[in-house]
Amino acid sequence: MSDEDEDFRTRRIGQxxxxxxxxxxxxxxxxxxxxxxxxxxxxxxxxxxxYQMFALAIFAGVAALQAFFTVRALVRMDI
Structure with a gap:
């Protein structure tokens, strides 16, 4: 597998x-x-x-959840 293919796979997994x-x-x-x-x-x-502030709070909570699991994967060196 070339380095370019590996870089693409790493970016995809990271996202x-x-x-x-x-x-x-x-x-x-x-x-x-x-x-x-x-x-x-x-x-x-x-x-x-x-209602807009509630929607923003919900969205921010989901974003924080994704950020947590992204950092966890980085710490575990999964990506």
């Missing part, structure tokens, strides 16, 4: 494959809709409303 399956499901089913609600609120001009 998604190293996350546990349940984190992927949370990202897809909770994080993405929360982000969409947040962006829709920005376009409607509802900046600072309670």
């Amino acid at each position: 998604w494959e190293m996350l546990p399956r349940w984190v992927k499901w949370i990202t897809t089913l909770i994080g993405l809709p929360a982000w969409l609600v947040f962006v829709a609120g920005i376009f409607r001009g509802d900046i600072g409303s309670s």
Whole structure:
């Protein structure tokens, strides 16, 4: 396997494959809709409303969860 192929595999693993399956499901089913609600609120001009802040908090929680597992994979030298 060439170095270029290995670099591509490392980047791909670093982005998604190293996350546990349940984190992927949370990202897809909770994080993405929360982000969409947040962006829709920005376009409607509802900046600072309670539902938009709730959506942002949910999205930030999912992002923190992904960051935790990314750091864990780096510490374990999985990527």
